[in-house]
Amino acid sequence: MSVEASIGMQLGTLDLDVELSVNAGEVLAILGPNGAGKSTVLRALAGLLPIQQGQITIDGLMLDDPDRHVFIPAERRPIGVVFQDYLLFAHLSALENVAFGLRARGMAKTKARSIAEDWLHRVGLGDHADHRPRALSGGQAQRVALARALASDPRLLLLDEPLAALDVGTRSGVRRDLRRYLDSFDGMRILVTHDPVDAYALADRVAILDAGRVVQVGTISEVTAHPRSRYVADLVGTNLVVGRADNGVLVTDTGAQVVIADLGPGRTFAVIRPQAIAVSRLAPTDSSIRNVWEGVVGDIDRLGDRIRLGIDGPVALTAEITAAALESLQIRPGDTVHASVKATDIDSYLA
Amino acid sequence: MIALVAIAFFTLPFVGLVWRAPWSKAWDVLTEESVRQALWLSITCSLWATGFALFFGVPLAWLLARVNFPGRSIVRALCTLSMVLPPVVGGVALFFSFGRRGLFGQYLDQWFDFRLPFTTWGVVVAQTFVAMPFLVLTVEAALRQLDKRYEDAARTLGGSRWYVFRRVTLPTIRPALIAGAVLAWARALGEFGATITFAGNFPGTTQTMPLATYLALESNPQEALILSLVLIAVSFAVLVGLRDRWLGGTGAPAPGGGQ
Numbered sequence: 089m090s091v092e093a094s095i096g097m098q099l100g101t102l103d104l105d106v107e108l109s110v111n112a113g114e115v116l117a118i119l120g121p122n123g124a125g126k127s128t129v130l131r132a133l134a135g136l137l138p139i140q141q142g143q144i145t146i147d148g149l150m151l152d153d154p155d156r157h158v159f160i161p162a163e164r165r166p167i168g169v170v171f172q173d174y175l176l177f178a179h180l181s182a183l184e185n186v187a188f189g190l191r192a193r194g195m196a197k198t199k200a201r202s203i204a205e206d207w208l209h210r211v212g213l214g215d216h217a218d219h220r221p222r223a224l225s226g227g228q229a230q231r232v233a234l235a236r237a238l239a240s241d242p243r244l245l246l247l248d249e250p251l252a253a254l255d256v257g258t259r260s261g262v263r264r265d266l267r268r269y270l271d272s273f274d275g276m277r278i279l280v281t282h283d284p285v286d287a288y289a290l291a292d293r294v295a296i297l298d299a300g301r302v303v304q305v306g307t308i309s310e311v312t313a314h315p316r317s318r319y320v321a322d323l324v325g326t327n328l329v330v331g332r333a334d335n336g337v338l339v340t341d342t343g344a345q346v347v348i349a350d351l352g353p354g355r356t357f358a359v360i361r362p363q364a365i366a367v368s369r370l371a372p373t374d375s376s377i378r379n380v381w382e383g384v385v386g387d388i389d390r391l392g393d394r395i396r397l398g399i400d401g402p403v404a405l406t407a408e409i410t411a412a413a414l415e416s417l418q419i420r421p422g423d424t425v426h427a428s429v430k431a432t433d434i435d436s437y438l439a
Numbered sequence: 440m441i442a443l444v445a446i447a448f449f450t451l452p453f454v455g456l457v458w459r460a461p462w463s464k465a466w467d468v469l470t471e472e473s474v475r476q477a478l479w480l481s482i483t484c485s486l487w488a489t490g491f492a493l494f495f496g497v498p499l500a501w502l503l504a505r506v507n508f509p510g511r512s513i514v515r516a517l518c519t520l521s522m523v524l525p526p527v528v529g530g531v532a533l534f535f536s537f538g539r540r541g542l543f544g545q546y547l548d549q550w551f552d553f554r555l556p557f558t559t560w561g562v563v564v565a566q567t568f569v570a571m572p573f574l575v576l577t578v579e580a581a582l583r584q585l586d587k588r589y590e591d592a593a594r595t596l597g598g599s600r601w602y603v604f605r606r607v608t609l610p611t612i613r614p615a616l617i618a619g620a621v622l623a624w625a626r627a628l629g630e631f632g633a634t635i636t637f638a639g640n641f642p643g644t645t646q647t648m649p650l651a652t653y654l655a656l657e658s659n660p661q662e663a664l665i666l667s668l669v670l671i672a673v674s675f676a677v678l679v680g681l682r683d684r685w686l687g688g689t690g691a692p693a694p695g696g697g698q
Contacts, residue, residue: 136591162594175592179610188606189596240597 089147091244091276095132096141104128104300105141108278110244115270115277117287119324120297126280129297130248133278134169135162146244163192168237172249174229176221182232183208183217189240207235211269226254227262234269245270247279251286260438263289284324285359285437288312296320313398313406314389321391327360327405333436344402347378348436356436362396362408364433369417371426378431381405385423388414399427453671460668461661468665476643477651478669484559484647485627488566492623495567496574497616501604503575504582515579521633522572529568530636537564538637561638562645566627573626574619581615582608625674 089112097104104125110116118126131137133144135151138159144152146167151160168189176185187204191197208214211231221229230250237245250266251259267290270277279290287294288308295305296319304311304320308328315325331340333356338346348358366372371380383401390396395414397407405427419425468474503515521529537544538556547553555561589611593603609616631649638645640654648670655663 131591134591134595136594162591163597163599165595167595169592169595171588171592173588175586175589177589177593177607177610179613188593188598192593192596192598192602192606236596 089243089276091133091144091146091278093129093133093144094142095129095139095144097128097132097137097139099128102128102300106297106300106302108295108302110276110278112276113274114293115279115291117279117281117291117294118297119281119284119287119294121282121323123299124297125300126282126297127248130169130246130278130280133244134167134246135160135165166243168240168242168245170230170233170237170245170247170250173253174221174233176224176229176232176236178221180220181217182213182219182221182224185221185232186235186239188236193240204235204239207239208232210272211235212265225258227258227265230254230262230266231269234266238273243275245273245275245277247277249281250279250290251281251283264438266290284326287324288328288357289437294324296323315391317391321362321394321396321408325396325406325408326362327365327403329358329360329403331356331358333358336431338436340403342402344381346403346434347431348434349431350436354438356438358434358436360405360429360434362406364429365405365407366428367397367399367407367409367413367417367419368426368428369423372428375428376430377428379434380426380428382424382426385419385421385425388419388421397425399425401427456664456667456671460664464661465665468662469669473642473646474651474662474666477646477648477666480559480562480643480646481628481648484562484566485570485624485630487563488570488627488630489620489624491563491567492571492574492627493616493620496571496619496623497578497609499571500575500578500582504579519572519576521569522576526569526630526632527636530565530633533565533568533633533637556637557639557641557645559638559644562634562647565633565637566630569630569633570623570627573622577615577619577622578612581612585611621677625677628670628674 091108091110093106093108095104095106095108102123102125106125106129108116108118108129118129120126128137132139132152138154139152140154142154143150146165150158151165152158177188180188183201183204186207187200190200190203205214205217208217211234213228213231213235216224216228221232224232251263254262263286270290279286281287291308293305293307294311295302296311297303298319304316311320312324312326312328315321329338329340329346331338331346332354333348334353336348336350338348338356338358340346346358348356366377371382381401381403383399383405386398386400388395388397390411393411395409395411397409397419399405399407407427499518503511534541534556536542537547539545539548539554544555547555555564585608589607590603593607598606629649630647631653634645634647635650640646640650648666652663652666652670655666
């Protein structure tokens with residue numbers, strides 16, 4: 089089972105040329121800024137927009153091949169879509185929304201409704217079946233949209249910015265739920281987002297899109313540890329620490345401690361930007377810095393006039409310093425250094 | 440202040456009507472056979488016209504809103520011309536096209552032995568002709584404003600174009616659909632010029648309420664007053680009732696109909 093797509097399109101100023109593949113059971117995140125072509129890729133996969141060059145296949149089934157005049161329209165593709173604003177039909181109840189795809193494909197009403205009911209139960213909204221979309225919270229609407237997309241058993245699930253419509257306060261909780269529901273679906277999943285945190289939390293692999301081109305593909309840890317361009321480094325080249333937080337201290341699985349500013353008991357991940365890390369030979373004394381780790385310098389990558397240092401300590405980190413700083417500190421692989429970060433420079437999210 | 444003058448301008452004529460109405464004779468007039476016929480004819484013909492306007496007008500509105508074809512603005516202008524045309528001109532045009540010797544009417548006559556002018560169906564045609572543009576424009580505006588992504592969502596769920604149109608598009612534009620139908624109905628109910636030109640003025644077959652009212656004004660002004668009040672009551676009730684119950688304050692644009 090796999091999706092293979094090579095998508096070529098020229099739309100206005102956007103010149104899209106993208107190769108993607110997703111394997112069974114995998115979650116791929118397409119990550120990029122607004123205008124990079126993410127939504128166009130998604131619409132092409134969904135069959136809402138015919139591609140101009142290339143091919144799209146799913147499990148060997150040709151969906152779109154302009155050279156051979158093959159185009160399977162959206163309504164006949166085995167693909168479910170969760171749209172950015174969820175796009176629940178306002179005139180239908182939550183149950184009728186979920187049953188919509190089954191009814192559209194000709195299933196009898198009572199059977200469609202009972203399957204839809206099961207799905208609402210599965211996403212924890214069994215008692216909201218009669219609610220209209222406007223009576224649902226953002227997170228609930230998202231779950232209805234997810235149930236609606238999954239009810240007709242698609243082979244590929246597409247999610248367009250699934251968390252962008254939510255306010256910051258509810259986002260991490262919804263993200264956690266979404267991760268759980270996505271894990272319970274064993275088909276292929278493609279997620280489009282501009283937020284690296286969503287990609288970390290929800291995807292196995294990430295494809296970075298910039299101005300219509302995929303500039304890097306890999307697992308999240310590969311891409312964050314070794315961004316291949318300045319652009320990717322800025323977008324995702326960041327340190328991700330996962331652990332259990334309590335009282336402002338996050339403890340990793342290996343026992344390392346990270347002091348974070350935000351309190352929040354539970355499994356948490358902390359994002360430490362490489363630019364926020366100060367590197368010194370001696371431990372800083374008498375400062376407001378709450379996190380100081382001793383580590384050994386590994387890789388030294390040069391990206392223009394910036395240097396990315398891999399530092400292997402209690403917490404594995406990538407730090408970014410200027411070439412001039414590297415020069416004056418005379419750092420070489422194998423040296424022991426101190427990496428320090430202020431707690432307020434660390435963003436933390438409930439995982 | 441100016442707004443108050445405007446309100447007075449609209450309400451004073453009704454005050455005048457009500458004031459001068461011979462209430463004691465109202466019952467006699469309303470139970471007259473000719474009046475009952477005219478009222479019944481008005482209601483049935485205007486409902487038929489509304490039905491035709493919906494049946495043909497919704498697909499037309501969809502075409503104008505969604506399909507990009509050359510000359511679209513010209514087609515739109517032609518299809519809504521009867522809205523701004525003096526209705527008498529519309530009636531004359533209908534007469535020379537669908538009349539018994541008209542360009543197309545002669546074939547209706549020869550091939551199907553079917554004549555429109557001076558028949559009840561002629562009334563319906565004349566009313567549809569002037570009323571449909573109100574529906575078309577209202578529905579077209581709603582289709583244009585509609586967020587097409589909902590239709591996309593429905594298609595990714597396996598809905599054919601027709602299924603999506605029935606289950607998503609139409610319910611979404613329902614307020615505009617009702618508003619357009621009400622406007623078209625009101626326009627059809629009040630239709631005078633095109634009806635009298637194309638269908639004539641025969642009691643029982645083509646004499647609708649507005650025609651009866653006009654004629655009564657010459658022979659029996661008291662009766663005209665009563666008939667006018669009946670038309671006002673019907674129109675006002677529909678306007679108030681529909682707005683509150685079905686439009687739910689979603690603010691459908693409501694250009695005025697009538698003569």
